[in-house]
Amino acid sequence: MTSTEAAGPAAAGTAGTATAEAAGPGDPAVDFSGWTCPAPLRGRERIVMGHGGGGALSAELVEHVFAPAFGGRALSTLADSAALEVDGARLAFSTDSFVVRPLFFPGGSIGDLAVNGTVNDLAMSGARPAYLSCGFLLEEGVELELVARIAEALGAAARTAEVEVATGDTKVVEAGRGDGVYVNTAGIGVIPHGVDIRPQRAAPGDVVIVSGAIGLHGVAVLSRREGLEFEVGVESDCAALGGLVADMLAVTRDLHVLRDPTRGGVAAALNEIAAAASVGVVLQERAVPVPEQVAAACSMLGLDPMYVANEGKLLAFVPRTEADAVLAAMRAHPLGAEAAVIGECVTEHPGMVVARTGLGGTRVVDLPLGEQLPRIC
Amino acid sequence: MKYIDEFQDPMLAERLLEDIHAAVTRPWALMEVCGGQTHSIIRHGIDQLLPEEVELIHGPGCPVCVTPLELIDKALEIASRPEVIFCSFGDMLRVPGTGRDLFQVRSEGGDVRVVYSPLDALTLARENPDREVVFFGIGFETTAPPNAMAVHQAAKLGVRNFSLLVSHVRVPPAIEAIMSAPDCRVRAFLAAGHVCSVMGTQEYPELAERFGVPIVVTGFEPLDILEGVRRAVRQLEAGRHTVENAYPRAVVAQGNPAARAMLDEVFVTADRGWRGIGVIPDSGWRLAPRYREFDAEYRFSVDGITTREPAACRSGEVLQGLLKPHECEAFGTTCTPRTPLGATMVSSEGACAAYYLYRRLGGPTTAPLEASTRD
Numbered sequence: 001m002t003s004t005e006a007a008g009p010a011a012a013g014t015a016g017t018a019t020a021e022a023a024g025p026g027d028p029a030v031d032f033s034g035w036t037c038p039a040p041l042r043g044r045e046r047i048v049m050g051h052g053g054g055g056a057l058s059a060e061l062v063e064h065v066f067a068p069a070f071g072g073r074a075l076s077t078l079a080d081s082a083a084l085e086v087d088g089a090r091l092a093f094s095t096d097s098f099v100v101r102p103l104f105f106p107g108g109s110i111g112d113l114a115v116n117g118t119v120n121d122l123a124m125s126g127a128r129p130a131y132l133s134c135g136f137l138l139e140e141g142v143e144l145e146l147v148a149r150i151a152e153a154l155g156a157a158a159r160t161a162e163v164e165v166a167t168g169d170t171k172v173v174e175a176g177r178g179d180g181v182y183v184n185t186a187g188i189g190v191i192p193h194g195v196d197i198r199p200q201r202a203a204p205g206d207v208v209i210v211s212g213a214i215g216l217h218g219v220a221v222l223s224r225r226e227g228l229e230f231e232v233g234v235e236s237d238c239a240a241l242g243g244l245v246a247d248m249l250a251v252t253r254d255l256h257v258l259r260d261p262t263r264g265g266v267a268a269a270l271n272e273i274a275a276a277a278s279v280g281v282v283l284q285e286r287a288v289p290v291p292e293q294v295a296a297a298c299s300m301l302g303l304d305p306m307y308v309a310n311e312g313k314l315l316a317f318v319p320r321t322e323a324d325a326v327l328a329a330m331r332a333h334p335l336g337a338e339a340a341v342i343g344e345c346v347t348e349h350p351g352m353v354v355a356r357t358g359l360g361g362t363r364v365v366d367l368p369l370g371e372q373l374p375r376i377c
Numbered sequence: 378m379k380y381i382d383e384f385q386d387p388m389l390a391e392r393l394l395e396d397i398h399a400a401v402t403r404p405w406a407l408m409e410v411c412g413g414q415t416h417s418i419i420r421h422g423i424d425q426l427l428p429e430e431v432e433l434i435h436g437p438g439c440p441v442c443v444t445p446l447e448l449i450d451k452a453l454e455i456a457s458r459p460e461v462i463f464c465s466f467g468d469m470l471r472v473p474g475t476g477r478d479l480f481q482v483r484s485e486g487g488d489v490r491v492v493y494s495p496l497d498a499l500t501l502a503r504e505n506p507d508r509e510v511v512f513f514g515i516g517f518e519t520t521a522p523p524n525a526m527a528v529h530q531a532a533k534l535g536v537r538n539f540s541l542l543v544s545h546v547r548v549p550p551a552i553e554a555i556m557s558a559p560d561c562r563v564r565a566f567l568a569a570g571h572v573c574s575v576m577g578t579q580e581y582p583e584l585a586e587r588f589g590v591p592i593v594v595t596g597f598e599p600l601d602i603l604e605g606v607r608r609a610v611r612q613l614e615a616g617r618h619t620v621e622n623a624y625p626r627a628v629v630a631q632g633n634p635a636a637r638a639m640l641d642e643v644f645v646t647a648d649r650g651w652r653g654i655g656v657i658p659d660s661g662w663r664l665a666p667r668y669r670e671f672d673a674e675y676r677f678s679v680d681g682i683t684t685r686e687p688a689a690c691r692s693g694e695v696l697q698g699l700l701k702p703h704e705c706e707a708f709g710t711t712c713t714p715r716t717p718l719g720a721t722m723v724s725s726e727g728a729c730a731a732y733y734l735y736r737r738l739g740g741p742t743t744a745p746l747e748a749s750t751r752d
């Protein structure tokens with residue numbers, strides 16, 4: 001859901017460098033014209049689904065199209081939200097669009113996501129979320145009752161997250177020109193003094209903490225997707241993380257990085273942080289909390305839980321000296337009760353995430369290219 | 378998790394590894410046939426834990442890797458037609474044909490849908506009688522029976538707007554082709570457990586005998602793979618070459634009779650092209666003549682599409698263990714996972730893609746990973 005911010009220009013710049021080293025299409029030494037087999041697909045002329053997947057294709061879209069066109073300094077950081085100075089106050093500003101199907105899923109709805117997605121993007125800069133805008137794009141013919149249910153869910157989620165929906169907009173498109181209901185929200189929050197949380201601050205020695213079990217949202221949504229209904233007993237973890245972050249900041253202002261691993265999952269979030277800060281990340285795979293039902297569903301579908309979306313979890317990069325206190329604060333909060341240390345930040349292999357497997361082997365946890373696809377076998 | 382965690386237990390894995398270390402006295406090259414096994418080996422880092430004498434060569438059992446470029450071009454052509462709903466398993470959408478993939482066809486207006494079963498495609502055909510629904514039927518003996526069932530059902534129900542673009546392949550002829558190559562280094566096979574759960578093990582004793590290779594039917598979890606390796610190494614060290622079933626919780630000797638009957642009903646064996654290897658005689662299936670009207674190649678007249686594999690790609694040699702991925706001139710330069718020249722770099726299960734990931738890590742300071750590239 002946060003694909004453009006999640007794959008901001010800083011990550012895109014790094015990805016671009018790596019591709020150039022691998023002799024991408026821009027390299028004059030390589031002649032691609034005579035190729036008959038798998039042509040490099042960077043030369044796409046149209047948007048494909050992967051451009052919204054939060055992976056490498058999203059990063060390229062931002063790098064090659066949006067960043068050059070927009071300019072501006074706000075886009076040049078890789079945070080989930082932009083940090084802006086206004087008359088001495090530091091504001092976090094973020095926007096997110098929601099196109100989830102189905103609109104209601106176990107544990108939440110597009111209304112919950114629209115609030116929590118944007119609130120969490122603000123919270124990941126340490127900001128206290130304050131105000132939201134809300135835009136509805138409705139397709140002609142959609143039942144009013146459905147819109148009302150989404151609006152109620154959205155309002156309830158805003159109250160829970162302690163943010164006010166301060167302004168809004170509604171547009172209706174002709175039947176067949178939309179897909180029922182899309183929602184966009186933007187949000188503003190205030191960043192407390194002395195707080196500087198951004199991906200570039202990840203440093204060797206930092207401890208990597210996840211706030212709880214991963215993969216729940218993605219599996220819950222998949223279990224209700226048309227053509228793939230299965231009983232898995234999993235609910236989305238959709239939740240607003242502002243309160244959890246406030247409790248962490250009450251222990252120490254020196255949190256280096258916070259990130260909510262939404263689209264692309266833990267793997268994409270860690271890769272982006274590693275690239276932004278030029279550090280390596282080493283994960284202990286068995287320490288990553290994967291619920292049994294998520295593991296079973298992923299095993300059946302050929303997916304990797306590390307790449308599955310979350311909507312109520314955060315990753316924290318914390319100096320080793322602060323790790324115990326932060327972990328204790330997280331575990332004292334209902335949304336962080338299952339928080340766990342899953343790895344550390346290292347100087348080796350900068351820009352890369354490496355997992356130590358349960359058996360003692362090692363593997364690279366790569367940035368997903370686009371959408372994660374169920375495998376054939 | 379029941380029936381998965383038990384087969385990932387680190388303590389039991391260590392015991393199996395100790396057994397393997399104790400048994401091995403000299404170098405052996407083993408081939409794991411199935412892409413699912415390759416995936417598990419890479420995911421759990423199993424190859425790094427084996428004694429250096431034991432080399433795993435990643436075999437040709439990844440359906441995404443071996444589906445010929447020509448068939449993908451045919452899929453792209455059919456999927457581009459306005460009357461067609463083109464259905465496929467998810468991971469085929471990303472595989473590039475000549476300059477395009479199915480994602481791109483979809484972005485250009487083609488109706489390409491991911492389904493999870495060929496029977497879902499058949500349902501789509503019944504719900505959309507004015508459209509032509511085509512299912513992309515690729516893969517090994519494992520995916521063939523449900524595809525056969527979908528065609529059988531379509532015929533039985535009189536669904537005329539359903540067809541199958543089929544390129545099924547079979548494991549035993551591939552083993553035969555690999556062992557017949559002049560410089561073949563493979564000394565034992567870990568046969569694909571799920572293929573054997575359908576077909577049984579009856580095709581293998583003759584191959585084991587003729588080529589003098591142990592063939593161990595092997596599962597997919599880490600302990601399954603280590604057990605397969607252990608049994609293969611013990612046979613090799615003892616100079617034996619028999620067929621063993623190390624995956625008895627899923628495989629019985631006669632396979633699945635209902636699935637085999639369905640295959641016999643709907644398909645006949647045929648020559649098939651394997652991406653990176655070439656045509657192997659009698660190595661696959663096509664629809665039997667009586668089901669010809671359900672053959673998408675026939676229905677959409679795409680027989681004329683012929684595509685040559687790029688000369689630069691040496692994945693055939695890689696698949697036979699004759700060439701290490703990083704010894705190829707194109708490796709990591711003109712050929713990367715994002716710009717693959719051929720089969721083995723396309724899928725994450727391919728040997729070249731796997732090596733590419735490790736090599737990115739490689740360097741004098743990361744000794745444990747260096748071992749995995751076996752320079």
